[in-house]
Amino acid sequence: MKNYKYIGLLLLSIGVASCDVNNELDIIEAEAIPEVALNTNGLDFSTYVAIGASYTAGYTDGxxxxAAQENSFPNILAGKFGTEFNQPLMNDNIGGLVYGGTAVQPPRFYFNGAGPARLPAMPTTELTTVLSGPFHNFGTPGAKSFHLGVSGYGALNPYFGRMASSPSASVLGDALAQNPTFFTLDIGGNDVLGYALSGGTGVDQLGNPDPSTYGGSDITDPNVFASVLSATVDALTANGAKGVLMNVPPVKAIANLTTVPYNPVPLDGATAGAVNGAYAPYNGGIQQALGYLASVGFISPADAAAEIAKRTISFSAGQNAVVIVDEDLTDLEALNPAFAGLKQYRHATADDLLLLASSTVIGTTVGGNPQLINGVTVPLADNWVLTPQEQMVIQVATDSYNATMAAIAGSNPNIALFDFYNLGVEAVSGIVFDDYTMNGKLVTGGIFSLDGVHATARGYALIANYVLAATDAEFGSNFTSATNGLAKAGDYPTNYSAMLR
Known part of the structure; x- marks a missing residue:
């Protein structure tokens, strides 16, 4: 009972004490954030034009x-610049093009809960309908550096054909006709991207000065790129216009090349054993052929052993690497007719990059034959994989293009340089954008749209902010510190609903 008495006294004392407490809390005023006025430091944004390829155009989700065009980074920039900005808008939010009632380019991707899927709808934008300008966004999907000055380019590229001022117009000519006072130039990505997305099946045109001989998947010669870029910048700045030059981001960092793992094949022990049995003659032939080449001095014993290990096909229970064709391996069949049937096969490694579209092929059967499985008993063709050697070819060209851009920006006071390459490197591990951390993962990362190459609307807003930061750094403006000077992440989506038409 004594304890209960003490507890009662304690409660009573608390109750009495509480009567003396002022329960009205003082209101804490929110700290006022001072308004910072925009200072353009004399920059003239009265006529802003954007020149480039698919990123400039706002290409999204394939x-x-x-809606994607309206969220393009140039349109976001124009809003911050406070200037009129006309774009060659598509007819709908379905995407794609029709010609005579037949779809000639497919509609956009949407997320169906499992992955990207094409919108089940017919495009309504007619390929041959020419729009009336003038326009300010000259982003042209598919354009390479040497395409900008090609007269009549609309006949080769239907997207530009819809906006061209005449059948003989060029992208650069139409842009210059607007007498730009400020511009962005985003070019060079397609000069290597076509090669990358073909799995390296194109040709590195290093040393070939004639782009009229290039194929669509070829890599542009760095000297050709340098010559075209220099002439383009000179033309754009001739009347005193200022602009931002965007260098080439790292192609191997795009989600299209980093989503599909090199080892996506699950096998049980029995199946792995059966597949190994099927490859036994191939493995034996590889060992015998390379052993022979070592014995006659064509290859060192150490190199022969290393290549035997690299080319031996062996599956086990659990996750397995796909089997691929690697054209950089020694072509044994070409060396000796006795080596017929010893193809350039090996398992993929973590250093290989599988194209996103390979996910629709790996594990499928050939001709409905359950014994012929793509990536397992049937090696993936070269066009589905970017090998380390092919990645190096891309890197060498990219580094050369970017060195040219840095030199041009460094020697021309009217040019700011946006380091798009570094942004791509940062995106791999993650970039904080307002309340969001964005990275390069497909679907969930927020930067790459569902095609794994182009940006989401929020990704384009991020790019716009980096362009503004480059503008501040070079020309003394203050977009990065001005109130509402930058785009806000929350104003831009990372995906578009399937219902958006």
Whole structure:
């Protein structure tokens, strides 16, 4: 009972004490954030034009469509510049193009809960309908550096054909006709991207000065790129216009090349054993052929052993690397007719990059034959994989293009340089954008749209902010510190609904 008495006294004392407490809390005023006025430091944004390829155009989710164009980074920039900005808008949010009632380019991707899927709808934008300008966004999907000055380019590229001022117009000519006072120039990505997305099946045109001989998947010669870029910048700045030059981001960092793992094949022990049995003659032939080449001095014993290990096909229970064709391996069949049937096969490694589209092929059967499985008993063709050697070819060209851009920006006071390459490197591990941390993962990362190459709307807003930061650094403006000077992440989506038409 004594304890209860003490507890009662304690409660009573608390109750009495509480009567003396002022329960009205003082209101804490929110700290006022001072308004910072925009200072352009004399920059003239009255006529802003954007020149480039698909990123400039606002290409998203594997297509061009209105909402994506309205969220293109140039349109975001124009809003911050406070200037009129006309774009060659598509008819709908379905995407794609039709010609005579037939779809000639597919509609956009949407997320169906499992992955990217094409929108089940017919495009309504007619390929041959020419829009009336003038326009300010000259982003042209598919354009390479040497395409900008090609007269009549609209006949080769239907997207530009819809916006061209005449059948003989060029992208650069139409842009210059607007008498720009400020511009962005985003070019060079497609000069290596076509090669990358073909799995390296194109040709590195290093040393070939004639781009009219290039194929669509070829890599542009760095000297050709340098010559075209220098002439383009000179033309754009001739009347005193200022602009931002965007260098080439790292192609191997795009989600299209980093999403599919090199070892996506699950096998049980029995199946692995059966597949190994099928490859036994091949493995034996490889060992015998390379052993022979070592014995006659064509290859050192150490190199022969290393290549035997690299080319031996062996599956086990659990996750397995796909089997691929690697054209950089020694072509044994070409060396000796006795080596017929010893193809350039090996398992993929973590250093190989599988194209996103390979996910639709790996594990499927050939001709419905359950014994012929792509990536397992049937090696993936070269066009599905970017090998380390092919990645190096891309890197060498990219480094050369970017060195040219740095030199041009460094020697021209009217040019700011946006280091798009470094942004791509940072995106791999993650970039903080307002309340979001964005990275390069497909679907969940927030930067790459569902095609794994182009940006989401939020990704384009991020790019716009980096362009503004480059503008501040070079020309003394203050977009990065001005109130509402930058785009806000929350104003831009990372995906578009399937219902958006």
């Amino acid at each position: 297509a061009m469509f209105k």
